[in-house]
Amino acid sequence: MATQIGFFDTIQMENLYTPSKNHSQHQQPGSTSKVRVIIRVRPFLPHEISSKNSNPISCISLLNSESVPSGDEVTVHLKDPETSRNECYKLDAFFGQEDKNVSEIFQREVSPLIPGIFEGYNATVFAYGATGSGKTYTMQGSDELPGLMSLSMSNILSTCERTGSTVSISYYEVYLDRCYDLLELKEQEFLVWEDKDGHVHLKGLAQVEVNSMSSFHEIFSCALQRRKVARTGLNDVSSRSHGVLVITISTPSRDSVGKMITGKLNLIDLAGNEDNRRTCNDGIRLQESAKINLSLFALSNVIYALNNGMSRIPYRESKLTRILQDSLGGTNRALMVACLNPGEYQESVHTVSLAARSRHISNSVSSAQKNTTPMVKVDMEAKLRAWLESKGKTKSAKIKSAQRIVGLRSPFNGRTPSSVNSTMKLSANLDAKLVSSQSISNCKQRIPCVEGGNLFNNGGYVDPSMQVSTDFQTNVHITILDP
Numbered sequence: 508m509a510t511q512i513g514f515f516d517t518i519q520m521e522n523l524y525t526p527s528k529n530h531s532q533h534q535q536p537g538s539t540s541k542v543r544v545i546i547r548v549r550p551f552l553p554h555e556i557s558s559k560n561s562n563p564i565s566c567i568s569l570l571n572s573e574s575v576p577s578g579d580e581v582t583v584h585l586k587d588p589e590t591s592r593n594e595c596y597k598l599d600a601f602f603g604q605e606d607k608n609v610s611e612i613f614q615r616e617v618s619p620l621i622p623g624i625f626e627g628y629n630a631t632v633f634a635y636g637a638t639g640s641g642k643t644y645t646m647q648g649s650d651e652l653p654g655l656m657s658l659s660m661s662n663i664l665s666t667c668e669r670t671g672s673t674v675s676i677s678y679y680e681v682y683l684d685r686c687y688d689l690l691e692l693k694e695q696e697f698l699v700w701e702d703k704d705g706h707v708h709l710k711g712l713a714q715v716e717v718n719s720m721s722s723f724h725e726i727f728s729c730a731l732q733r734r735k736v737a738r739t740g741l742n743d744v745s746s747r748s749h750g751v752l753v754i755t756i757s758t759p760s761r762d763s764v765g766k767m768i769t770g771k772l773n774l775i776d777l778a779g780n781e782d783n784r785r786t787c788n789d790g791i792r793l794q795e796s797a798k799i800n801l802s803l804f805a806l807s808n809v810i811y812a813l814n815n816g817m818s819r820i821p822y823r824e825s826k827l828t829r830i831l832q833d834s835l836g837g838t839n840r841a842l843m844v845a846c847l848n849p850g851e852y853q854e855s856v857h858t859v860s861l862a863a864r865s866r867h868i869s870n871s872v873s874s875a876q877k878n879t880t881p882m883v884k885v886d887m888e889a890k891l892r893a894w895l896e897s898k899g900k901t902k903s904a905k906i907k908s909a910q911r912i913v914g915l916r917s918p919f920n921g922r923t924p925s926s927v928n929s930t931m932k933l934s935a936n937l938d939a940k941l942v943s944s945q946s947i948s949n950c951k952q953r954i955p956c957v958e959g960g961n962l963f964n965n966g967g968y969v970d971p972s973m974q975v976s977t978d979f980q981t982n983v984h985i986t987i988l989d990p
């Protein structure tokens with residue numbers, strides 16, 4: 508039986524797990540950055556207004572709002588209108604119900620993170636809160652009101668025009684504590700692993716180059732359809748998974764000709780805490796809910812451990828804490844958007860108390876300055892030739908296939924010499940055989956497809972180095988025969 512590995516996948520894997528040695532070699536002296544925590548309160552929804560006789564009372568308000576100089580911390584007051592219990596918490600910023608769209612949150616909170624990504628810093632923005640509190644609305648948004656994901660992408664693309672950077676995206680979900688690539692047409696799980704320096708890598712996650720907002724929307728809206736959502740007792744369209752959009756930017760280094768600096772922005776729409784007495788979940792919905800709650804419990808344990816200076820931080824308790832490892836107590840800048848439903852006192856206390864504890868977490872931010880050398884065409888050809896010769900074969904057909912791969916302008920970024928090496932090693936170790944994907948029946952599964960188009964189409968641009976311009980469609984694969 509043959510196992511198939513797409514050429515793009517092998518390249519991609521290496522790109523995402525940057526060798527730790529390189530990372531530390533290029534690391535700049537770090538500076539400390541606290542996790543920034545902001546509150547967003549959504550408005551009452553029509554059915555909530557009618558159930559309260561058109562007079563719902565918000566349990567959330569801002570104390571001394573007039574006297575708060577912008578940039579300073581704010582005090583959020585939570586009061587239960589029924590029992591008059593109340594609590595106060597200090598946080599970094601507050602966006603109330605009257606803030607109808609997220610563009611102000613973007614301008615004030617997210618856009619300041621973006622220049623750093625172009626300098627090789629990583630950042631994470633994640634929405635946290637109970638089910639139905641507005642996380643997806645804030646992160647994903649809609650066609651009419653774009654969320655932080657689209658606004659970030661648009662800002663990044665316009666900056667790229669000035670800096671000559673390239674942008675690519677990955678999009679995945681953590682469902683039932685397993686990670687699935689949402690750019691893949693068919694459900695495909697990938698692995699999360701940690702290197703010896705504690706950096707987390709996502710093995711085999713697809714990455715697609717994006718050069719315009721229209722291509723972003725095309726790719727993203729198609730991937731969104733694969734994300735698991737379902738109706739529950741508390742939300743008609745409830746996320747059943749944590750969704751993560753990774754925007755990777757590669758910028759030519761100003762200091763070193765031919766080198767690239769890579770930075771990443773992670774935008775995370777977490778699934779919400781669920782009280783199953785109120786959601787009335789059963790069957791698979793209940794299983795999903797149990798996993799969501801467990802992963803968020805693991806997140807609170809990590810935050811507790813970091814706040815209390817514990818020597819062991821339980822990142823390994825769940826996939827969610829694994830992928831947030833670099834953002835909580837790691838090397839990323841981090842922004843938490845704590846989302847609240849103004850009619851739910853108890854769940855708001857739960858969210859805000861965790862949010863308030865999170866803002867004491869310090870990250871040692873450093874620019875990874877991953878100076879990746881652009882692909883060297885001749886290297887790969889030479890290596891393949893050497894390998895074939897070492898096997899006593901110089902089949903010209905194989906060389907030609909390899910040339911086609913080398914000439915291919917991959918939609919995935921960052922083909923470094925090491926990734927090339929790795930691909931070749933993989934091929935050599937497993938006695939790889941190069942074939943055209945036309946002979947592979949399920950090759951299309953490997954291409955993140957959009958209706959009526961190929962995601963890898965880069966707007967008609969043809970790299971002069973391409974040997975065969977139709978290689979986007981040809982999509983050469985490596986087939987590895989099981990021993």
Ligand SMILES: Nc1ncnc2c1ncn2[C@@H]1O[C@H](COP(=O)(O)OP(=O)(O)OP(=O)(O)O)[C@@H](O)[C@H]1O
Pocket residue numbers: 548549550552606607636637638639640641642643644645742744745746747777778779780846
């Ligand atoms: N700022 C807002 N203005 C108007 N409507 C909002 C706002 N935020 C959220 N909503 C509405 O509230 C409902 C719940 O929002 P959303 O689905 O974003 O919640 P969620 O926190 O992502 O929930 P879950 O965790 O279940 O996925 C949706 O109908 C959404 O349209």
